[in-house]
Amino acid sequence: MNSLNQHLSSEDLDIALFGVPSASATAHLATCAECTGELSSLRTGFADLRLSTTALASKNLRDLDRIGGLRTLLPLRARRTFFTMPRLALATAALAFAIGAPVALHHRNLAPVAATPAQAAPQISDEALLTTIQSDLNTSVAAPLLPLTSTTPTTENEKED
Numbered sequence: 687m688n689s690l691n692q693h694l695s696s697e698d699l700d701i702a703l704f705g706v707p708s709a710s711a712t713a714h715l716a717t718c719a720e721c722t723g724e725l726s727s728l729r730t731g732f733a734d735l736r737l738s739t740t741a742l743a744s745k746n747l748r749d750l751d752r753i754g755g756l757r758t759l760l761p762l763r764a765r766r767t768f769f770t771m772p773r774l775a776l777a778t779a780a781l782a783f784a785i786g787a788p789v790a791l792h793h794r795n796l797a798p799v800a801a802t803p804a805q806a807a808p809q810i811s812d813e814a815l816l817t818t819i820q821s822d823l824n825t826s827v828a829a830p831l832l833p834l835t836s837t838t839p840t841t842e843n844e845k846e847d
Contacts (some may be wrong), residue, residue: 694721703728 694702698711702725707715715722 693718694724699725699728703732 694711694714698707699721701707702711702715715725
């Protein structure tokens, strides 16, 4: 509800219909005939919906029982259980073989690898490292990386002058 002078919002009506309404919504419903009528209409609609779906489900169940139940709707081959005990055992064995054989073959062909200790890089002093960096910074830049001599564009007329 937005304010005391306005009616309940659809969210407030939903909460009042399916949950526990707030104190302000309850107070508003006690004083507002329009919101109370709307809530009553919603309750009636949902009760009718519940009643009609229950009646339809009961009718369908009676009709199904009258014609022999669900088993008569399925073909005879579908009624038989596909996974009988021998088929289930055979499928389990095939699955175990399909998983186990590649793993066993993979582990059988592996030869142990001797571990070699890691070789440490030679120690370079800080001064030598700084000297190397400074010499790299002092070297000249390659020609394609040098900046352009003129940054203003030239036209054909300026080139002829």
